Structures are given as structure tokens and as C-alpha cells.
Amino acid sequence: MLKKVLLMLSGTLILVASSLCYINFSPQHTSTSKTYQYKKKPSTYQFQKLSDDTNTTTLPAAGSWKDDFPGVDNGKILGIAGQFNIFAKNIDSTANSGGLNGNFATENLTTLGNNQVTNGSSNKISYIQKNLTVRDVNKTDLHASKLVLGQSLIFDTSNLTLNNYTLKEPKPSTFTQDENDSKYVDIDSELARLSNNSRTIAMNTKNNQPLISGNQWSRVFDASNIIAQNNVKYLTVKSTDMPSGGLSVIGIEDNEKVVITIDTSGITTFATGWSYLQSGTDDKNIIFNFYNTSQDSNYTGSVEWKLRNGDASNAILAPNATVSLAQTQFKGNIVALNFIKVYTINDSDNYPDVPVASNLSASTPxxxxxxxxxxxxxxxxxxxxxxxxxxxxxxxxxxxxxxxxxxxxxxxxxxxxxxxxxxxxxxxxxxxxxxxxxxxxxxxxxxxxxxxxxxxxxxxxxxxxxxxxxxxxxxxxxxxxxxxxxxxxxxxxxxxxxxxxxxxxx
Structure with a gap:
């Protein structure tokens, strides 16, 4: 009899211990929500499904960008950032109505709701790493072939809400999420890499000054005197050399691309005005790199970009600056610390990436x-x-x-x-x-x-x-x-x- 009592007592203790363990390691649950956010220490990774829950509570693992973009060379200027039309730590798409066309990768997205702003492209991958803020209303419009979410974002599969904001149709085709403290793209690390690339380009090619002619309404950069590296000509001009009207870059072969470093020495604001690339230049792939060469420091000021592309994709490299885009005909890529969408932009192809410039001053006569x-x-x-x-x-x-x-x-x-x-x-x-x-x-x-x-x-x-x-x-x-x-x-x-x-x- 004593043995039987002891066995029953042991079984009861086991059940109690199991119950305590279950309570300690299970997610919070209420009767009105099936939204889960995992907050345990990273040493514990497993979600436990409640007995009355029949919905999937976790999204597929995002993995790494290398799984989706295996051909990207991250040793080139843009690398993985060049696969997103907008790559910035902070994106603000609240100004005016219309869309943030093209895809994006950001830590923090601030936008408008309802039908005011459409963010992303339905045939591309976008990434929000930390925060989504929708002003005024509780609905938002996100488009993507795949939307990758950071671990801190809360996605409700039953109500199709993201951080309690209702997703409008058509919603992204696929959702994935970072897990185990991994990041699909480490945006901070990438911005540091891009800042270093900006510096290397600027300091290695600061003497590559084209012959400049014309006036502020029509400027010509003649790069005939500059030696190309890997079919790229790297130019450096002063911020005051950029025109308010048409810009022509000559002395470039048909198969050559262009990188123009705009020296921001002595300025904290830069604006193109309503300028444009003239015929013969508007079909060139150009990166505009912003750097303060006199101080040997990344540009931290503002860029108001209104320059109009042609048919070719261009890029803006300003990884420590705030870039405001007020040109609906811009095509290509923008890298910035902070990006402000002023008007709807084109959803376009990406700038065809090129190598970081080498220092040829010692070896090239x-x-x-x-x-x-x-x-x-x-x-x-x-x-x-x-x-x-x-x-x-x-x-x-x-x-x-x-x-x-x-x-x-x-x-x-x-x-x-x-x-x-x-x-x-x-x-x-x-x-x-x-x-x-x-x-x-x-x-x-x-x-x-x-x-x-x-x-x-x-x-x-x-x-x-x-x-x-x-x-x-x-x-x-x-x-x-x-x-x-x-x-x-x-x-x-x-x-x-x-x-x-x-x-x-x-």
C-alpha cells in the first residue's frame, strides 16, 4: 500500500513539474488574439503551440540575402545594396501621395495608410528590419514578391496584420522572418561597408578631375584625360561644378560606365535644381558619390535630388547623408542614411555594379x-x-x-x-x-x-x-x-x- 501511495505521489509530482515547465516556457496567450512575439533569451528557440490553436504561428525563416541573390558580388561598390532601389537605415514615404515604387531595405519605415502611399514593388523582394510606423490610419499598403521581416516585427496570420496595421490587398505574395538573431541583411554593417567604399573611391580618385566647360545652365565634363579602370571612369568634381541645367559627360567609350564623386567640402546642403542629363549622357550608367575630400570624411549633410535620368539606371551613394528625392523620372538605386520620398519615383532596374576604384596614382604615369x-x-x-x-x-x-x-x-x-x-x-x-x-x-x-x-x-x-x-x-x-x-x-x-x-x- 505504501508503495502504491509513493508511486501515485511521484506521478503527481511529475505532472506538477511538467505543468510548471510548460507554463514557464510557453508564449503569452489570450482568448481574443493569436498573435505571438517570442521574448525568451536566445538560448531557447522553440515556440509551443497552444491546444486550441490550429493556425501557423511562425513564418518561414528568412535566411540570408545570399539565398535570393547568389550572383551578387558584395566586394563591388553597391553589392547587395544595389539589389534594392532604396537602401537606407530610415525611410520616410509620408510626403505627398503616390508610391514608393521599386523595392527597399530599411531598418525603419514610416509611411501613410489607406490608398495614400504604396510601398514596394509586387515583383521584387523588400525588407523591413525593425519598425513599421503608419501615420493617421491603421491600414497600410505593402507590395512585394516576398516581404522579409525582422524579428521585432509582429505578424498575425489570422488577421493579416503587421504590427497591428492591416495589410491592404494585394498583399505581398510571401512573408519570411529573421530568426535566431540572424538578419537577412545586416543594414548597419552594410552602411559601414558602403561608407568605406565611398571614401576609397573619393580618396583614390580625387585627382581625376575632368576638363570642365560651359556655365551653370549647360555644363560639360570632359573625361578624355582620365584613364579608365575596368571600363569605368572615376571623376571628381566640386559641388559647385554641378549644373542647374543640362549636364554632358564626354570622353567616355560606349562600353564604359562613370562614377562621379561630388566633393562636398565646405557645404552641408546640396541641391541639383531641376537639372538633367543631356543627350549622349542620358544613356550612361553613372554613380554619384558624395564625399568631403578636404576633410577626408563621409558627407553627413542633405541632398535634394531633382536631376533627371535618361533611359539608363543611375545610382546615388550617400551612406551617411539624408537624401530627398523630388524627381519622378529617377531610375536606379539610392543609398542613404535617411531617405525621404517627395514624389513617386520610377520602379526601374538596378545600376549595373562596378568595382571600387584602385589607387593608381603611384603606378599610372x-x-x-x-x-x-x-x-x-x-x-x-x-x-x-x-x-x-x-x-x-x-x-x-x-x-x-x-x-x-x-x-x-x-x-x-x-x-x-x-x-x-x-x-x-x-x-x-x-x-x-x-x-x-x-x-x-x-x-x-x-x-x-x-x-x-x-x-x-x-x-x-x-x-x-x-x-x-x-x-x-x-x-x-x-x-x-x-x-x-x-x-x-x-x-x-x-x-x-x-x-x-x-x-x-x-
Missing amino acids: KLESVPKVNFGSHKLRSETSLLGNWDGDFKVSGEKGQEIKINVSLAQNFKYANGKDTGVTWQLVKSDYSSGTLETSSQDISTTPASITYNDDGTGDLIASWNHNRENKQYIFYDIQISKLNSVTEAGDYTATLKWELADSP
Whole structure:
């Protein structure tokens, strides 16, 4: 009998212990709601379903963005951020009516309800990581092929509410949710990566200044003097160089993309005005990168963007700034700390991503200055040929010990007052003492470019190096020679133009 009592007592204790465990680890439950938010410590992961609950209380695990975008190279400028038309820590789509078209990834979305604002695109993935706030009413319009939710958001499968806001039809096709403290996209980490990319681009290419012409109503950036990296030309301009009217970027090959760093030194606000990309530029893929190069710091001010794209997708890279978009014809991607939608924007394709710019200043030669050639005065028919003396600096920057090739050609020959060619011929004369004895050779530059080969001694001063070689009878130096001077029949001052350009190093 005692044994039987003990067995019954043990069974009762087991039932009590089990009941206590169940109460301790079960989610809160009321008779009027089937909404669940898990608040236990991360060491406990399992939801327990109540006996009268027949609905699914959890969403499928979101996993990582790499599952949905396996081809994205996160080592490029935009990376995963480039798969969202808007990528920002905070998005405010409350201004005016109309939609926040395209997809988005944000920590915090503030929007309007009812039919006032549609957020997202029905054929793309969007992500809300922390908070959803709907002003004025309790309904909101979210569109997505898949809407990914952060762990702090509460989704009710029975009432189809998100944080107690009713979702209007058509609602997203699929919902998933972060779990186990994982994040579909770690937005803070991504913004830090994007900030670093913005800095690297700006500081590595701050000397890539195009030739700028025109006025504030029509500006031309000529990038012919800038060397492309991986079919991308990286330009740096001042904020005041951006026009209030049309912008043309020339010197870009058909297969090349453009990254323009807008130097925000000395300003805290930037506005494009109602500007636009002119024909021939509106089909170019351009990233506009905002950075303060003088302070070597990310731009933290505001950007009011009204510049109109063409058919190509562009991008705005301002990961520490507040970007207000007031242009309905913008196409592409925006990266910002805070994004404010002023008007409805186009739902468009994404900017085709490009690599982060490398620092080529130490290894890529650059012409700093070019000389004139002075032949002095010459009496008619007194001589048939003269060597020209270099007049002015001839400097090139490059890496010490690097062999650099420079092409020189005749852009315009001596001409008479009536424009007729004088018939004078031009040669580049090379004198070489490398073998111990003088060897000379010449290249005609009257019709085709000739090549100067220079081994940088670290000074970049070609004329000083050549004068030293001439005096010490060593290595190489160059002269310009003009011949057939007897073909000139009229006295006067004559001017010719030479063209200097860098050629590929061997």
C-alpha cells in the first residue's frame, strides 16, 4: 500500500513539474488574439503551440540575402545594396501621395495608410528590419514578391496584420522572418561597408578631375584625360561644378560606365535644381558619390535630388547623408542614411555594379606639363634644317624606375597667312649613349605619332634628365628637328602645334 501511495505521489509530482515547465516556457496567450512575439533569451528557440490553436504561428525563416541573390558580388561598390532601389537605415514615404515604387531595405519605415502611399514593388523582394510606423490610419499598403521581416516585427496570420496595421490587398505574395538573431541583411554593417567604399573611391580618385566647360545652365565634363579602370571612369568634381541645367559627360567609350564623386567640402546642403542629363549622357550608367575630400570624411549633410535620368539606371551613394528625392523620372538605386520620398519615383532596374576604384596614382604615369619647342629666328634660305630647344617644363608623374612611353605628333604645321601649308617636315630625333657610343635615330611626326621612352628617375623632370644625359654623354635624350626650311618663301612669325599623350607602358 505504501508503495502504491509513493508511486501515485511521484506521478503527481511529475505532472506538477511538467505543468510548471510548460507554463514557464510557453508564449503569452489570450482568448481574443493569436498573435505571438517570442521574448525568451536566445538560448531557447522553440515556440509551443497552444491546444486550441490550429493556425501557423511562425513564418518561414528568412535566411540570408545570399539565398535570393547568389550572383551578387558584395566586394563591388553597391553589392547587395544595389539589389534594392532604396537602401537606407530610415525611410520616410509620408510626403505627398503616390508610391514608393521599386523595392527597399530599411531598418525603419514610416509611411501613410489607406490608398495614400504604396510601398514596394509586387515583383521584387523588400525588407523591413525593425519598425513599421503608419501615420493617421491603421491600414497600410505593402507590395512585394516576398516581404522579409525582422524579428521585432509582429505578424498575425489570422488577421493579416503587421504590427497591428492591416495589410491592404494585394498583399505581398510571401512573408519570411529573421530568426535566431540572424538578419537577412545586416543594414548597419552594410552602411559601414558602403561608407568605406565611398571614401576609397573619393580618396583614390580625387585627382581625376575632368576638363570642365560651359556655365551653370549647360555644363560639360570632359573625361578624355582620365584613364579608365575596368571600363569605368572615376571623376571628381566640386559641388559647385554641378549644373542647374543640362549636364554632358564626354570622353567616355560606349562600353564604359562613370562614377562621379561630388566633393562636398565646405557645404552641408546640396541641391541639383531641376537639372538633367543631356543627350549622349542620358544613356550612361553613372554613380554619384558624395564625399568631403578636404576633410577626408563621409558627407553627413542633405541632398535634394531633382536631376533627371535618361533611359539608363543611375545610382546615388550617400551612406551617411539624408537624401530627398523630388524627381519622378529617377531610375536606379539610392543609398542613404535617411531617405525621404517627395514624389513617386520610377520602379526601374538596378545600376549595373562596378568595382571600387584602385589607387593608381603611384603606378599610372600622368603628364603634369608639356614643353614648347623653340627654334629661334631663321633667315629665309639660310638653312634647310634646325634642332629645336625645349622651352618650359616637361614633367610626368609615375613610379620610380617605371618605363613610360609618350607619343608626340604634329597637330598643326607652320602655315602661311592664307592657311597654306609651308611644306616643313618634322622629326623626333633620339640620341642614345647607352652602348658607350652615340647612336641616333629619327621618327617622322609629320603624319604619325612618334614615341618617347623615358625611365623615371623619381623626379619626373624629363628635360633635366635629358640635359644631364647630353652633358655626360650617357643614356638617352631627345630633340625635335624641322627640315625643308627652304620651302618657306615668306618672312614672318610661324606657329605650329604639337600633341603630347601618354602611351601604354610596355
